[in-house]
Amino acid sequence: MNTTEKFYLPVDGILDLFNSFAAHPRFLTAHSVLQSAALTPVFQHPKVSKLSKTGMGIIKTVKGCWRRQDKRVIPRRSSSSGNRQVSTDRLPKSSVDLAELGQTKPRNRHRIVVLGAPRVGKTNILRRFLGEDYEEHYEPTVEDFYRKLFHIGGETYQVDLLDAASERDFPAKRRLTILTADIFLLVFSLEDRDSLDEVRELLSEIKAAKAKLLKSNHTTSVPTVVCGNKADLEAQRVVSRSEVVKILGEDVPFFETSAKNGTGLEGVFRALASLGDLPDETSPSQHQMIPILSYQSMCINKRGRRRRHSRGLSAPCAAVDPLARRPSFTSDLRLVLGSSTKHKKPEKCQIQ
Template structure:
């Protein structure tokens, strides 16, 4: 993820974030500094300040809580039906190209997916990952995918966060928005309420990104967003017309009518995500070959030495079967740390 901008939060803002993420802040934390901070009333107009010892204590305490949560997520994913993998033939951990020094920060990208339940977000992502449509519906609490590309001699990493569980947690959702590079908003063409929710999410993204750019004294710009009206195969039940979408969201919005069941419109969605996100067009599913994660690793490592015979070969990609969302502590740090491009870090509140 491209995250050179680093921001500071007030301690009360961090507390609000932790409270929304854990839901058990007062009962589940025993750290004396944190507990006293929780019990202390927050002023109506708090001053924004640099990270204090209290703030660092909150982050360290939260890290322990989320480490346990991450372990449970990994365990549940490895035991689920569509994520069963043979661990003896796979890396011991998720592959992060940036940490391994195999790519550049500008080649790492995060796509945040938002929308109401049952609109087809998961099946749209399945197309991107090269998997089949699943008729059976299972509610997604939160899902994270990582697809690694090798295009034109360079390595690319695209993370996809399906933030379904953040629907009822505004602070948690704002954190995902601030760490996202591109956004995919999905609604169902047979459900007007889901379209209304997409309109709300679009306004929320614009407001959060505008506030962030203003705090960093950067020029205002429209965040890269692709809107997907799914279930186009249910024409008889259609409740939202294309003309209405254009009228409400504007003619310039990147809008596509799709059917995750039939594959209609999928290529246009992924091509738009690549274009708006500044990624190669070869990241679209039809433009590259799928290889195993081990083959991908050996190719990238071999590129450093004499074995890089596929260095300029055909575009290829691998799905990381062990991918797990970076902890919320990691995402908080991306937002909290000072920007390397500014002598005086600006201040920003997630609120």
């Protein structure tokens, strides 16, 4: 073999090599390209320059397939309500916890628990609070956990929202959820009287659980907002405002809402903010939504410079953490036991 022949390679050998990987999913697209290339007449021993152009074209095609296949997606949260996904290319490495960043005060962190009968619109109300659109398709919720982070007037706030729909059949689990909540949002449908009865029972259970946790013999005031949803379905309405006030009492903030057209939701969000001593700017209409990476960068850049901030310094903004997960039940149990010992050491676990 002379010097020139040493640089000659058969194209058929390259095609056979790539065809051996055709069964792999990553190579399905590339395989079809290679098959079409194999049908093109070529010389048995092409020159190096021609082979280089052909080989580079094949390599570029395969690399493109790899990049498309490697763009993995992960679920936004563990939930049964929808298949929304977020690319890992636009996510932080882990959940953004303002407490761990040292960027928020304990009084600025709240957990809102949403309870109510199925099919009353809890998920869509939460979607509105998160700045998302109404979703017509209904899919039963097992459990949804959201975390919305705010930056308002130089202060940071963290609001965790838990829709624990599956806990209706698990009293002990529901009791733990109730004891770890700071604020409650109870939702029923104006077209379903049974859903109102369930809210009444939930309200009684919440008051009893909180009173026992605090070792109080008196009725405990619980930060609660009640929503009578589906106000847009006036023709199907069976529950009147006067009936709600009679059943729940006048001390519970009550709003007639429509998650579909947004009626009454602004009042609900403002009431939740008031009960949690949060700024009015936490209402979706009062702040701008930004990507989670932008929010994280902003918090990191401002670390150690809290004293320089003043109220009204920057425009209100917020971000939803797509990697947030509900704390473990062990963590919640420790939280409950810790809060109960502040008043009096409990004789037994309050969850039972």
